[in-house]
Amino acid sequence: MNDSILSPRPVAVPSPKRAPRRRPPSTQKHEDKRTAILRTAAQLFAANGYEATSLDMIADQLGIHKATLYHYVDNKESILFQCLVMSFGDLDAVIERMKDRSIPVLERLRIFVRSLAAAQNNDFGRCLVLVGSRPLDQAPGDSIRQFQRRLDMTVRDLITEGIADGSFRPLDPSIFAALLFGALNWVPRWHKDAGKLSIQQVVDSFMDLLTKGIEVSRR
């Protein structure tokens, strides 16, 4: 499995003056277990849906009891929220890279699409795409949706920039973004790791289709 979005885990930044460090143990073993819980939960949420996945199912899968989960997480909803946050991985850095005008806009779009596809086709990404933020309360759900709007805005800005510099023909950036996100968000529903095409190959084919179109060039 691809663990890359988990690798750059931020090291705990020490507080200036003798931090209290209250409840959370924050040891490495505790963090590893917590991550294992989130990953297992993400898999089960993606497979069965949020409401149809019980905490007992998550605990059983890990060989622990349900009550033990509460040593690592606050409640069921916070598990989903943390899974969705994990799913964004390093996309924040990717969004920043998209502002680098030294790279041709079409090339930047390709990088973005590959990065997004990679993030959405692992345990946490599948949880985001297949479950989403609907089961969450207003506040946590809004923070997830806010990040997704940033992703959408990033694509629309690239298209607008590409039209302005003559890379793209005139078109509605919102329509393009809707088409692209729909296509990418649907991939986890049908792509099998055992299939003949990798995720990279699939999204590169998508980009090929979108740049050139399907009609034969006239003349």
Place this chain on the structure above:
Amino acid sequence: MNDSILSPRPVAVPSPKRAPRRRPPSTQKHEDKRTAILRTAAQLFAANGYEATSLDMIADQLGIHKATLYHYVDNKESILFQCLVMSFGDLDAVIERMKDRSIPVLERLRIFVRSLAAAQNNDFGRCLVLVGSRPLDQAPGDSIRQFQRRLDMTVRDLITEGIADGSFRPLDPSIFAALLFGALNWVPRWHKDAGKLSIQQVVDSFMDLLTKGIEVSRR
């Protein structure tokens, strides 16, 4: 609301010899009530998810008691199944039309996409796209997924035909179908009836994008 997918209800075919006519009342009023239950359920399923929607919520919305629902439907799962069947509406006829080679293949593809988009953006279609067949048992779920495979196959066949007759450039029909269904299936998640673009305008823009591509024509 668009009731067109409900209109061609098959009239009850009488049995050859003095049919027993057992349990199902099958009166018009009974059928109307049953359809109202399915439509309300479809709305609530789409809004809250299947498991998070209780039979009490459906009954309350209709101003009746939960127990009364059981005079019209067998159980909760059969409600979802019937909603999904309704969502296919007259798409079966549309699939047949796609075999008419007197219509240019690109034009047939446009008709298909418009029909599918119309079917997926009403109460029952939103239930199909937002809930899907996952909560169903093996047998009923498989029958839903079988119809969806027919839709997928229809698109792939059109692309294959279009490549053969020179309408389309060489491309992977499966990739095109995956891209198209992803884009269309995502529409109910973001399109608002109050928005500036109608469903028709959205999917026509999609087709424009897919046929012509986004890059400026070179030379």
Place this chain on the structure above:
DNA sequence: CCTACCGATCGGTAGG
């Protein structure tokens, strides 16, 4: 004997 529907509660299981 039928339909349509009610108030009440069944056995089980949810998150905590």
Place this chain on the structure above:
DNA sequence: CCTACCGATCGGTAGG
């Protein structure tokens, strides 16, 4: 990390 439970609510069904 487990046993033992809670308040509530689930889908479904009883008698009338």
